[in-house]
Amino acid sequence: MGSPCGTIMFRGELGDKGNVVAEGMKPLAGDEITAAFSKRDRKVLKLPRNITEIEWEKITYLSWLHPDGSKWFVVYNPLDELHGLVLEKMETTGSSAKQCSWCATTNAGDRIAQFVVRHALNRSITMGTYVCSSLDCDDYIRGRKFPSIATFSSYPTLEKRVKNLRDNLDNFFIRALF
Numbered sequence: 001m002g003s004p005c006g007t008i009m010f011r012g013e014l015g016d017k018g019n020v021v022a023e024g025m026k027p028l029a030g031d032e033i034t035a036a037f038s039k040r041d042r043k044v045l046k047l048p049r050n051i052t053e054i055e056w057e058k059i060t061y062l063s064w065l066h067p068d069g070s071k072w073f074v075v076y077n078p079l080d081e082l083h084g085l086v087l088e089k090m091e092t093t094g095s096s097a098k099q100c101s102w103c104a105t106t107n108a109g110d111r112i113a114q115f116v117v118r119h120a121l122n123r124s125i126t127m128g129t130y131v132c133s134s135l136d137c138d139d140y141i142r143g144r145k146f147p148s149i150a151t152f153s154s155y156p157t158l159e160k161r162v163k164n165l166r167d168n169l170d171n172f173f174i175r176a177l178f
C-alpha cells in the first residue's frame with residue numbers, strides 16, 4: 001500500500017482550502033531511511049537509535065548526529081523523493097548574529113554553524129551553508145526553541161515558515177544532489 005519505495009509524501013500537505021498546512025513527515029522505517037542515502041554514504045550511516053520515538057508530525061526534515069560526533073545526517077524529500085545527505089559541521093561562527101539559510105531564524109553566532117556537504121556526483125565539490133547549529137530549524141519555526149537574541153521574523157505564520165524552510169531545503173538538496 002501507499003507510495004513506491006523511496007517516495008515520501010507529506011501528510012496533509014494541502015489543507016481544506018488548498019493552502020499549505022504545517023504538518024510534518026510521514027513516518028519512516030529504518031530501511032526507508034537507509035535507502036535514502038547513496039551507496040557510498042550508507043557505509044558511514046548509523047541510523048538514529050530512537051526511530052520509534054520520533055515525533056514525525058513535528059518535523060519537516062529528519063536530522064541526527066552520528067554517535068561519534070563526526071557527521072550529521074539529514075533526510076528530506078525534495079521533489080517528493082526521499083534523499084539523505086551527510087553533512088560535516090565546521091566551527092560555529094562567533095558572536096555576531098547570523099541568519100539560518102534554511103529556516104531564516106536569526107540567532108546568536110554560536111547557535112548558527114557552517115555545515116559542509118560534498119556534491120553527490122562530484123565529491124571534490126563542497127558546498128557550505130550556515131544553518132541552526134544542531135540542525136534544529138523545526139524547533140525554532142515551530143516554537144519549541146527561541147533565538148538567544150531578539151529577532152523579527154519575515155514569516156509570521158507557521159505555514160509560511162514551513163513553506164520557506166521547504167523551499168530552502170529543496171534548493172539545498174537539489175544543488176547537492178544533481
Ligand SMILES: [Zn+2]
Pocket residue numbers: 100101102103104105131132136137138140
Ligand atoms: Zn534553521
